[in-house]
Amino acid sequence: MKTLFAPSTVGRAKGEFAWTDPGEPLTFFPPCDRAESCGCNRSLPGAYSTKGTTVGIVKEAPVDEHHTRMTWAEAWNSEETGRRAVADIHKLARAVDAFPMGTVLKFTVTAGGVKFRRIVREPRFRK
Ligand SMILES: [Zn+2]
Numbered sequence: 001m002k003t004l005f006a007p008s009t010v011g012r013a014k015g016e017f018a019w020t021d022p023g024e025p026l027t028f029f030p031p032c033d034r035a036e037s038c039g040c041n042r043s044l045p046g047a048y049s050t051k052g053t054t055v056g057i058v059k060e061a062p063v064d065e066h067h068t069r070m071t072w073a074e075a076w077n078s079e080e081t082g083r084r085a086v087a088d089i090h091k092l093a094r095a096v097d098a099f100p101m102g103t104v105l106k107f108t109v110t111a112g113g114v115k116f117r118r119i120v121r122e123p124r125f126r127k
Contacts, residue, residue, distance in 0.1 A: 001025075001063045003093035004056035004105065006046050015039065018053040020046035025063045026056050027072075028088035030111040041109050047089055050075050055119070058096050058103040063089055 006020035017039065020026070024046040035041035043052035047068040065086045073082030095114065096105070108115040 001089070001093055002058065002060045002097060002101070003063065003089060004044065004096055005059050005061055006053050007055050007057055007104070010053070010055065015042075016054045017043070018055060019049070019051035020053040021049045021051075023061065024048045025061070025068070025089055026053065026092060027068065027085045028092065028109075028114065031109055042107055044092075044107055044109065044114065047071070047085060054106060056105050056107070058099045058105065059101055065089070 004026040006022060006024045006026060007018050008022040010016050010018040025048075026044040027047045029040070029045050031041040032038060039054065040052060043054045044056060045052050047063070048071055050071060068089065069082040069086050071082075072085035073079050075081075092114070096103070096116065099105070099116075099118070104119045105116045106119055108117070
């Protein structure tokens with residue numbers, strides 16, 4: 001599927017993070033009440049890890065929908081949350097379809113959806 005995937009590295013920019021597993025597909029979760037400090041208003045969760053990244057890459061790769069559904073259903077003890085996590089991968093896929101492969105995006109996340117901001121190159125992590 002062509003959709004958004006977690007980066008393999010994270011950039012040097014302040015506030016950037018990628019607690020996701022490298023290359024896993026991304027899904028959606030609405031920001032919490034502490035979004036300013038926790039960063040969930042500018043990150044999307046990995047479909048398998050449920051952890052957030054502030055950067056996503058548009059590419060074509062396999063998506064394990066069963067694994068996603070089971071992971072989210074178990075994490076939230078909710079079949080509905082599992083189904084929604086899979087549906088949101090497809091929604092993200094439609095939203096980013098117009099971007100060329102390899103496009104790197106940052107996010108502004110609200111309960112109502114995601115706005116994308118394109119960044120020029122894949123970030124690198126350096127200590
Ligand atoms: Zn949060």
